[in-house]
Amino acid sequence: MAEMFVDRVSAGKIYNGDEFDQKSPLEYFEHGIGASIMCEASRDYLLNLLRMYAEKGEKYTFAYLKNDLKNDMSGYDKISPFQQCKKNIKIG
Numbered sequence: 001m002a003e004m005f006v007d008r009v010s011a012g013k014i015y016n017g018d019e020f021d022q023k024s025p026l027e028y029f030e031h032g033i034g035a036s037i038m039c040e041a042s043r044d045y046l047l048n049l050l051r052m053y054a055e056k057g058e059k060y061t062f063a064y065l066k067n068d069l070k071n072d073m074s075g076y077d078k079i080s081p082f083q084q085c086k087k088n089i090k091i092g
Helices: 002-019 024-031 040-056 058-071
Strands: none
Touching: 002 024, 002 040, 002 058, 024 040, 040 058
């Protein structure tokens, strides 16, 4: 999920150039079809990261993500891809 988040931010910076702002990845996600085919827990986790990025910025969000990757504060890593995704993710 971290890679998907970073890909969205990076692609937004490349494609939007000077028009990019920290809300761009969230706006693109909200208007795209990707969310409709994602597992609920994955969609919620990514959406929360994108909202955090839009509201608190890159430095804060990347620090959170790095910490979550090390310590699984959100509990996202405990979700099995073979189980139904109906877990609330703790974030931020």
